[in-house]
Amino acid sequence: MSALLHVNNISKRFGGFVALDQIELEVHEGERLGLIGPNGSGKSTLVNCICGTLQNEEGQVYFDGAPMNGLAAHQRTHRGVARSFQLPRPFHSLNLVDNIRVPMLYTVHKRTGPLHADTVDARCIELLRLVGLDHKARQMPRDLTQVEMRKLELARAVAAEPKLLIADESMAGLSHSEIDDILSLLMRLNERGITIILIEHIMSAVMKFSQRLAVLVSGKKVADGKPDDVVRNPEVVRAYLGQ
Amino acid sequence: MSTLKFTLICAFVGAGVWFGGHLFGIGYLFFAGYTILQFIVLSSAWNILGGYCGYVNFGSAAFFALGAYTTVFFYKFYPLPIPVLIVLGAVVSGIVGLGMGYLTLRLRGAFFAIATLAMAVVLQTLVVNWDYVGGSRGAYIVRTESVPVFGFALEYIEYLFLLMMVLAIVSLVASRSIARSQLGFGFATIRDDELAAEASGVPTLRLKLIATTISGALMGMAGAPFPYYIGYLQPASAFGLEYGVNSIAMPIIGGTTSWVGPLIGAILLGSLQQLATVTIPSAVNLLIVGLLLVTFVVIAPNGIVGLVQERLRAWRAK
Secondary structure (H helix, E strand, C coil): CCCCEEEEEEEEEECCEEEEEEEEEEECCCCEEEEECCCCCCHHHHHHHHHCCCCCCEEEEEECCEECCCCCHHHHHHHCEEEECCCCCCCCCCCHHHHHHHHHHHHHHHHHCCCCHHHHHHHHHHHHHHCCCHHHCCCCHHHCCHHHHHHHHHHHHHHCCCCEEEEECCCCCCCHHHHHHHHHHHHHHHHCCCEEEEECCCHHHHHHHCCEEEEEECCEEEEEECHHHHCCCHHHHHHHHCC | CCHHHHHHHHHHHHHHHHHHHHHHCCHHHHHHHHHHHHHHHHHHHHHHHHCCCCCCCCCHHHHHHHHHHHHHHHHHHCCCCHHHHHHHHHHHHHHHHHHHHHHHCCCCHHHHHHHHHHHHHHHHHHHHCCHHHCHHHCEECCCCCEEEECCEEEEHHHHHHHHHHHHHHHHHHHHHHHHHCHHHHHHHHHHHCHHHHHHCCCCHHHHHHHHHHHHHHHHHHHHCCHHHHHCEECHHHHCCHHHHHHHHHHHHHHCCCCCHHHHHHHHHHHHHHHHHHHHCCCCHHHHHHHHHHHHHHHHCCCHHHHHHHHHHHHHHHC
């Protein structure tokens, strides 16, 4: 089976600092991949290179069999790669429905042709219902709690109807019940056929969610495999607990 | 309200102002009104890039001057009617706006603002050293006493007032239509968070280029009739500080997130300045702008429109 996402030996430097060193990673359709690593290991840089926020200097990113190097971030979103941000970045001057409407108008329209305004409205509300925010549809992002903000972030990413969703630390700073909330939401999205890469520090959540785990340490991939095997990997243990 | 209805209402109000001016029979009303209308065009144009997209342009005077010098160029090269010159001014300024956007829009915040200011300085230097359009000496424009319009002989200032009224309506309709369109929606996402906009599929660079082009074209349109209004055009007047400062201050005072803000700001500040011009030394004009700007930034950072919206929200919440 060919991979939906193939990160082929990519490297990224910031001046003399090597943030990513020949990373090789494959993600298959419908898969739930956990991507972990200590702070500064290059997880967010890798996400930025996949999504087009940063351009990798070496290697190639293939999505759905097509190369993506040189494409701008919005073009990658049009191809089917969506992301949520580590710190929620809602559009503050737009209410919740309009926040969801943006990817519909600029990404889904691009793929399917113009949708009727009523159809867009109905889909926006349906997505807000999926994340449990439909009762706040006309409110502004400033009225949301932290967990609601994270849900809005995920709903906006899903509104682009992606094949691949990259959730960057969607559970940071949340309580146990809120983490369970987000986890079940991600599971539901995966059941809808969306491939998900979860970047997270909360190991219990990663272990519960992931079918496969990849570990980055100092810009290098040190492990990739079944979660139970990976957490016992000596290099991973050393990276997290020291010598 | 549909765009057609809005345009008709604008035209109706414009006609009312026009006949009101005639009723009073004071020529100065047209002279002062022209300036206020010109600022409505400039502030609406600035707001498309500065307010809707959040990119502060300090080079408004350069686009205005480009329109004015396009007129001077054709006045000497091949005299054309002012409406045609307005279109040409819009085309030239729009193209320069597109070019400026392409060169500078990868910059953000203060860096973008400084780049637009630098562009204004470069253009002024070019004009100062271009003899054909008068260079640093300036250029005289001779205008006739009156102009025939639909069989009526209008005084020249009335004719210019009428033209600027049409341009003000065009800029308001354009500004309002953009705010309510998918384009305006995209502009708002750029203003709020450009990274998130890109991640949502918004082609931010293309949208910003559209904004600089439309904004530049409208400013050029406002500048095209200016040489006929002033009679003698020199670089210092066309690239004047008042255009750069006013086109920023008026939307900020009125409110930058809608088309109404620049209109309110331009009428308020433009009228105050016209009042000041005939009552106190002209240098105080910019002082008024500065003081009002500081006051509004402190007490109403979202402008008059924002202040009213906040009060309404609070009142509804009670």
